[in-house]
Every structure is written in structure tokens, then in C-alpha cells.
Amino acid sequence: MFRRGGGGGSRFEAQYRVYPVSFIDKTQLENGDKVILPPSALDRLASLRIDYPMxxxxxxxxxxxxxxxxxxxxxxxxxxxxxxxxxxxxxxLSEGDLVKFSSISLSKGTYVKLRPHTSDFLDISNPKAVLEMTLRNYSCLTKGDAILVNYNNKRYFIDIVETQPGDAVTIIETDCEVDFAPPLDYVEPQKVFPAKGAAAGASGSASAAAAGKASESKEQEEEPQPSFLPFAGQARRLDGKPQSSVSIPIPQKREEAGASSSLGNKSGSSLGKPGSLGKRAAGKLVFGRDSTGKSVDPDLPKPPPLSARHHAAAAAKKPKEEEKPEPSKFQAFSGKSYKMT
Structure with missing residues (x-):
């Protein structure tokens, strides 16, 4: 049932038939790794020098x-x-199978990698806190085992994927780093790539839209911009009367009139001769006459004298002076007066 080791050490070994803890109404032990042994095992362990916890x-x-x-x-x-x-x-194991128990000393764990069987364990609001509370009921962890976590009336199985520094470690009074592997039923989402035809259609529609925008911008650029026309309005008089044009008659001599009429009837006049501009003085702008008022071309008519212009302007002003303003129909204080008595 047991044997002593060399060097003054000792090791407990015994064989027992195993049964579930539910046979002795201790179902709470399902949330840990604690076992129930007979009293004879305690007597043998007390006589041996073993490490604690057992x-x-x-x-x-x-x-x-x-x-x-x-x-x-x-x-x-x-x-x-x-x-x-x-x-x-x-x-x-099945109920009543014979197993071998041996006392052992394990090193403290520094790293543990866990893998849930189902993805719903990750749906817990705080899985880290739930796992910490559950592992308080465990004394050691063995690589390859599947431990049980009971939470909210639901059972979750978690595989022990890796332990360090050995394949079996104790987690009593130790700081252990815990890592999670993807659950067994986890399926990585597949990337969806667009079809070639859809990509070509999308690129074609994008190019057509770009071409349409370019044509619209060109049309907007080609549209004629409204040009500014200064003094394009109509003239108004301050007194509200309709505007009348004044013509100034210019008297001419009979000889000049005949000359002007003959100039209009001739097919080729002296104005069109290229040599007529050669007699003008250099450095002066002359439009048909020189600075003295004489015509450069003898065929052109002379301007009327200043006296004739004065008489014409006076004749144009007379009709305006003869116009008398119409009497106003409005008469101030034209009503009747009344007495209070």
C-alpha cells in the first residue's frame, strides 16, 4: 500500500476503488479537485514526512x-x-474501478493557458472574475485535463492546454499568468471579396460618373458670362416731363451747299485721295480741318459763323419760355369757416 524512499524521505502509495462524490451527498466538490479518502490513509500519512498541502x-x-x-x-x-x-x-474511469493514489510534491505554477470548449463562456460579463473564483477550489492543474466551471446554473468545460514550469503545477498561494486560446467551436469569419464583374461594373459606373461631372464642368465654363454695359438705362428729367430732342439748324451758303451736293454725287471725291493727308502738319491731330478752322480739303464745307449758332440757340429756347406752367388745381385753405357759438 505504501513504500519508503531513500535518503529518509517517504512516499504514500495506495489503491482504492473510486466513486463519484454524489454517492455521499457532497455535490459541491464537483467545483474543484478535492477528493475524500478513508481514515487509514490519514494514519499512514501522519507517520510519513510529506510536504503540505497534501x-x-x-x-x-x-x-x-x-x-x-x-x-x-x-x-x-x-x-x-x-x-x-x-x-x-x-x-x-467507471464506478468501482481500481486506481492508484501516490503522494507528490509539485512546483508552483507561473503560466497557464486555457481553452474553453464553447464560445458562450466568452459571453459572460466578467469571465476573468468567474475563473478566479472557480480556481480557488483547485489545488493543482494538469496539462491535458478539462476542468469544470459552474456559473449561473450552467456548466462550462475548459481545457488545460499548457502549464509552466511543468506538465503539472500547484496554484495554491501563487501568482500565475493566465492566457486564453480560441474556443473549440470558434469559427473565424471568412473575408468576402467582390466578384470581378461587380468590380468592373463599379469601376465603369465610377468612370461614367467622373466623365459626366467633367462634361458638366466644361459646359459651365463654356456658358457666356453676362457682359457689363455702362449707362444702359434710360434718361429721366427731374420735372417729370417727357424728354424732347433739340435740333440746331446750321445755315450754309449756296456755294458750299452746292459743293457738298456735288461731293455726294461724285463717285470719287478728294477725301478718298491718299495724297490729301500729306499737307497736314506733323505732330498734330486734325480731323478734316487745321488749327485755324480752315478745311484741309478745299472741297469740304466751312462751319457756320458764331452769330448763326447764337441765333439758332435762341430760337430753340423761345418755345420753352413761351410754355407757361399750368395752374395747380390744389388751393390751400379754400374751405368754409364756422363759429362755435
């Missing part, structure tokens, strides 16, 4: 499966041991 290695010799656990009480029947049902599933 940790055990459980081995199924038929399936060659191994796990690790702690002990809660020594109240089981002799030859029997009660362990959590999830541990029996990991070891591929």
Missing part, C-alpha cells in the same frame, strides 16, 4: 491516464475513494 497523483493503470488532486477529508469507507465526476471522465 497533493496526490491519480493513475488509471488500464488506460494509462494520469491526473493530480488534493484531499478535503478522510471520512470515506475503507478501500473506497470519492472523486469529482469530471475527474473520472478525464481518467476514463
Amino acid at each position: 497533493l496526490f497523483q491519480i493513475c488509471n493503470p488500464k488506460e494509462k491516464k494520469t491526473s493530480h488532486c488534493g484531499v478535503l477529508e478522510f471520512v470515506a469507507d475503507e478501500g473506497h475513494a470519492y472523486i469529482p465526476y469530471w475527474m473520472m471522465q478525464n481518467l476514463l
Whole structure:
């Protein structure tokens, strides 16, 4: 049942038939890795020098499966041991199978990698806090095991993917880094790429839209801009009367009149001769006459004298002076007066 090791050390070894903890109405032990052993195991352990807390290695010799656990009480029947049902599933055990218990000392864990079986574990509002509360009921973790987490009346199984510094570590009074792997049922979303035809149609529509915008901008540029026309309005008089044009008659001599009429009848006049501009003085602008008022071309008529212009302007002013303003129909204070008495 047990043997002593060399160098004054000792190791406990015993074989028991295992049953689920539900057989002794201790279902709360399903949330941890604690087992129930018989009182004889405590007597043997007390006589040996072992490390505390007490940790055990459980081995199924038929399936060659191994796990690790702690002990809660020594109240089981002799030859029997009660362990959590999830541990029996990991070891591929049935009720009444014979297993081997051995005392062991494990190093403290520094790193643990976990992988949930289902993605709904990640839907918990605070999975880290739930996991910390659950692991308080565990003494050690073994690589390859699947531990159980009960939360909100639902069972979650989590695989122990990796442990450091060994394949089995204790998590009692230690700071351990925890990492999560993707759940077993997690499916990575696939990237959807647009079809070639759709991409070509989109590029064609984009190019057509760009061409339409370019043509619209060209049309806007080609539209004639409104030109500014100064003094394009109509003239108004301040007195409100209609505007009348005044013509100034210019008397001419008979000889000059005849000359002008003969100039109009001739097919080629002296104005069109290129040599007529050669007699003008250099450096002066002369429009048909020189600075003395004489015509450069003898065929052109002379301007009327100043006296004739004065008489014409006086004749034009007379009709305006003869116009008398119409009497106004409005008469101030034209009503009747009345007395108060």
C-alpha cells in the first residue's frame, strides 16, 4: 500500500476503488479537485514526512491516464475513494474501478493557458472574475485535463492546454499568468471579396460618373458670362416731363451747299485721295480741318459763323419760355369757416 524512499524521505502509495462524490451527498466538490479518502490513509500519512498541502497523483493503470488532486477529508469507507465526476471522465474511469493514489510534491505554477470548449463562456460579463473564483477550489492543474466551471446554473468545460514550469503545477498561494486560446467551436469569419464583374461594373459606373461631372464642368465654363454695359438705362428729367430732342439748324451758303451736293454725287471725291493727308502738319491731330478752322480739303464745307449758332440757340429756347406752367388745381385753405357759438 505504501513504500519508503531513500535518503529518509517517504512516499504514500495506495489503491482504492473510486466513486463519484454524489454517492455521499457532497455535490459541491464537483467545483474543484478535492477528493475524500478513508481514515487509514490519514494514519499512514501522519507517520510519513510529506510536504503540505497534501497533493496526490491519480493513475488509471488500464488506460494509462494520469491526473493530480488534493484531499478535503478522510471520512470515506475503507478501500473506497470519492472523486469529482469530471475527474473520472478525464481518467476514463467507471464506478468501482481500481486506481492508484501516490503522494507528490509539485512546483508552483507561473503560466497557464486555457481553452474553453464553447464560445458562450466568452459571453459572460466578467469571465476573468468567474475563473478566479472557480480556481480557488483547485489545488493543482494538469496539462491535458478539462476542468469544470459552474456559473449561473450552467456548466462550462475548459481545457488545460499548457502549464509552466511543468506538465503539472500547484496554484495554491501563487501568482500565475493566465492566457486564453480560441474556443473549440470558434469559427473565424471568412473575408468576402467582390466578384470581378461587380468590380468592373463599379469601376465603369465610377468612370461614367467622373466623365459626366467633367462634361458638366466644361459646359459651365463654356456658358457666356453676362457682359457689363455702362449707362444702359434710360434718361429721366427731374420735372417729370417727357424728354424732347433739340435740333440746331446750321445755315450754309449756296456755294458750299452746292459743293457738298456735288461731293455726294461724285463717285470719287478728294477725301478718298491718299495724297490729301500729306499737307497736314506733323505732330498734330486734325480731323478734316487745321488749327485755324480752315478745311484741309478745299472741297469740304466751312462751319457756320458764331452769330448763326447764337441765333439758332435762341430760337430753340423761345418755345420753352413761351410754355407757361399750368395752374395747380390744389388751393390751400379754400374751405368754409364756422363759429362755435
